[in-house]
Amino acid sequence: MQILLYIVVLLASYLLGSIPFGLIIVGIIAKKDIRKIESGRTGGTNAMRAAGFWAGCFTAIADFTKSVLAVWLARWVDPSANWLHVFAPLAAVIGHNYSIFLVEKLESGRIKLRGGAGGAPTAGGAFGFWPGSLFVIVPFALLILFGIGYASLTTMSIPLIIIIIFFVRAWLGLSPWEYIFYGVFTEIILIWALRPNIRRLLNGSERLVGWRARRRNRKLSSNERKPISNQSSSSSSSSS
Secondary structure (H helix, E strand, O other), rough: HHHHHHHHHHHHHHHHOOOOHHHHHHHHHHOOOHOOOOOOOOOOOHHHHHHHHHHHHHHHHHHHHHHHHHHHHHHHOOOHHHHHHHHHHHHHHHHHHOOOEEEEEOOOOEEEEEEOOOOHHHHHHHHHHHHHHHHHHHHHHHHHHHHHHHHHHHHHHHHHHHHHHHHHHHHHOOOOOOOOHHHHHHHHHHHHOOOOHHHHHOOOOOOHHHHEEEEEEEEHHHHHHHHHHHHHHHHHHHHH
């Protein structure tokens, strides 16, 4: 009976994680299908590209909350089942990345489940374990995002921060050691989901965000104007 109850918790967590808040919020705010914009993912970063800052912010908060609720549900069902506490938010992250509500049939006939990359729900799971983790994850994630400029690298850094947080807490006897594996498992999930981004990072074509994106755009614009000015100067010299 208890095993059946655990399975229900994991299934509920997956379905909760599968709710495509980015699709819903962008549809309401901008009347657009987020799946047809930029990366096609339903997370906060692509929602921001599709419908602006507030759409991205609301999407990230909603996706974050999905995993928080998954942890709270697992703890309510069995406060002592640490592995259930770990696997419930993991199921929510998997649901977020591979949503049963976003089934798509490819031309090859294969079935594909679409979704996000998993950064916000991954952070939400850590918050569910220990709310104080948010005050570590957010500053470091923002530092990486605005310092380096790549949302994909920021997303992949979140589980690493979580591993460090809960390693220290487990070492101090403040959290169970099982929580460390939440960071390990989510890192694997996020790296798998971000394979296209990793390839773009390696070949230098990954999208930048924030001031680094604006800096790159200004640089590209100035480079595009240079040949025009050089051409005009050469033509004027030849005419003289």
